[in-house]
Amino acid sequence: MKIADLANPTRFLSLTARLLPYLVAGTTIVLLVGLYLSATAPDDYQQGATVKIMFIHVPNAWLSTFVWAVMSVAALGTLVWRHPLADVAAKTAAPIGASFTFLALVTGSLWGRPMWGTYWEWDARLTSVLILFLMYLGLMALWRAVEDPSRAARAAAVLTLVGALNLPIIKFSVDWWNTLHQPASVFRMGGPTLDRAFLIPLMVMAVGFTLLFITLHVAAMRNEILRRRVRALQMIQARASATELSAASPASQPA
């Protein structure tokens, strides 16, 4: 069973039908373990218990950029390799990524109020993530603006690849500019500076959220494939009834 076999929608549907319950179970277990570890993590000496927002905020933020990267790969699949399921993957990932970005912004804002004294600050990291959120919304609007799904896929693929330029800016914004948002403490040269007591719950939550994205994405892709089948069937039915009507009308009956 190769990657190429997944290109067949029917085989994809049958494979994912068997896979989905395990994905759901795995996601639930890892998230529950992560939440337990986060709840029992020690308080920070400076921030107290509010540091635990980090265990939700940071995985959401990582996933917001990760989902755009996944969509960029899907966009390459549409434009370069003409993979049949690439546009289904790209279309369904956009709302999920937008939700993760929105949650990252909201949880970060709630964390900022007690820590920085403000709900919002126009520094480089927050501004670039807000721009990412606006780009997600624009992408979702573009998908729904074009009638034909394959043309919409190609237009959205171009926009996704252009927007991928924003991803390194987001990642390195805290290093390039003097920002209120703290610099990178996990994925940096020289290894993480986070203490193990916080690093382990964070990593478990990150894995849990990634599994959540995979589960939601696979489920959404199944829905989208089925939705397209319904649309195709409706169009066939409409065409059939139109020819029936024109065959039955008096004008087309022989004189």
Next chain:
Amino acid sequence: MTALGALIRRDIRIALRVGGGALIGVLFFLTVVVLMPFAIGPDLALLTRLGPAILWLGALLASLLTLDRLFMADHEDGSLDLIVMGRVPLELACAAKALAHWLAAGLPLIVATPVLGLLLNLDMSATGAVALTLLAGTPALTFTGMIGAALAVTLRRGGLLLAVLVLPLSIPVLIFGVAACEAAISGPSSFGAPFSILCALSLVSLVVGPFAAAASLRHGLD
């Protein structure tokens, strides 16, 4: 006369006509700048402080307004199909169209800046700084806007979607443009840093814009 030169001349000539984009862009710029003091109030000191930002916002919105003309008129009368199928590489043709659009619609905005600066109580050096940063930044606005225009050309009512698509890409240009103005007018912070980044944004968009626009035109028009 080369094909590209002919394309640029044609686009400029069309844009400079009464129905073209040039005049409307400048009028919209004027409208925005005139409306601001009514909203903010006649406090001259405040207007001076906000002047560069108002001029930059007006220029950005004016260039956004004229962007859908870039491909729409050609698409409607069929000449866009000829350009796509022609022998000139589509990337170069898109770059030529964007250059013509900037010459016809972007330069008038920069020429209008000193006049509008008077309305906002800006002195000569401030107006000069704004005009210089606009000169460096409006190519970026045009070339990145071309990406949105190419994506929206196949939509029937694409105007508003175009604005939504182009706006996130124009925000960095706006940020660095105003930062450069503020640094030139008042301030210990250096003018060179944001201005260099502004020029860099323009240069990057000069390359990325035509490629992305050509890709969307090729895939979208069939």
